Amino acid sequence: MRNIFGIVGKSGSGKTTLLEQLIPALRAHGLSISTIKHTHHQFDVDKPGKDSYRQREAGAEEVMLASSHRWALLHELRDAKEPEIEDLLRHMTPVDLILVEGFKFHNHPKIEIHRPSYGRAPLWPDDDTILAVASDEKIDCAPKHLIDLNDIDAITRFILSHLKLETKS
Numbered sequence: 001m002r003n004i005f006g007i008v009g010k011s012g013s014g015k016t017t018l019l020e021q022l023i024p025a026l027r028a029h030g031l032s033i034s035t036i037k038h039t040h041h042q043f044d045v046d047k048p049g050k051d052s053y054r055q056r057e058a059g060a061e062e063v064m065l066a067s068s069h070r071w072a073l074l075h076e077l078r079d080a081k082e083p084e085i086e087d088l089l090r091h092m093t094p095v096d097l098i099l100v101e102g103f104k105f106h107n108h109p110k111i112e113i114h115r116p117s118y119g120r121a122p123l124w125p126d127d128d129t130i131l132a133v134a135s136d137e138k139i140d141c142a143p144k145h146l147i148d149l150n151d152i153d154a155i156t157r158f159i160l161s162h163l164k165l166e167t168k169s
Contacts, residue, residue, distance in 0.1 A: 002089060003163050006100040008130065009113035010120045014149065015101050018113060018134065022099065025156040030168025031096040036088060038102030046074060097165065109162055113149060114139065132158055 007015045007022075016037075023033050046053040052063045056076055065072045073091070077083075085106050092098065100108060104123060112130045114122045116137050124130040132145035134155055139146055147154050160167065 002094070002098055003096060003165060004089070004098045004100055004108045005159050005163060006103060006106070006108050006110035006129075007113065008102065008104040008110050008123060010118070010123075013113040013115055013118065015113055018149070018152075018155070019099055019101055021152045022156060022159075025152050026097060026099075026159070029156070029160065029165075031165065033097050033099060034092055034095045035099045035101065036085070036092070036103075038085075038100075097159075097163070111147070111155065111158070115149075131162060 007018055009015050019035060023035070026033050046056065046063075046065075052065050052074065055063050056074060061076055061078075063074045065074070085100070085103050085108075089098065100106070100110075104110070104127070107129055110127070110130045111132045111134050112122060112124050112127075114124070114133050114135050116135070116139060122133070124133055132147055133139060134147045134149040136149045145158065147158060149155075159165075
């Protein structure tokens with residue numbers, strides 16, 4: 001089982017911003033980090049008119065783009081069902097920790113970003129896999145742990161402690 005930890009919250013709550021801060025904080029502890037993000041929107045990382053785009057449009061199941069700087073594998077689902085997170089993780093290179101944005105219904109440990117001033121209901125009352133809430137406001141009835149959303153060190157320590165990850169620094 002890989003070390004995975006999720007960041008969940010309603011749209012616009014700051015999940016990506018938190019991940020942008022967590023990744024370097026965790027790397028500073030000597031850990032290798034990868035991320036996986038779930039989106040409900042159709043997306044494309046390819047550009048219309050480019051060779052790889054044209055190959056996918058022609059019916060290729062997969063197209064790999066490669067350069068001296070990076071590679072990407074585009075896999076078309078066509079009419080297949082959306083893959084489970086376990087299926088996607090099998091395609092990823094082993095690292096010390098995979099941070100997951102979204103996949104809120106998967107059974108991995110999570111922190112929820114909740115901002116009461118946004119007026120949206122929290123996820124944590126109905127999800128035992130949410131172990132802590134990160135917020136920029138005081139929440140009287142938060143679950144086990146309430147962490148200041150702006151305290152990246154505290155969030156980093158919580159993840160490291162929960163996963164019992166040994167740091168290399």
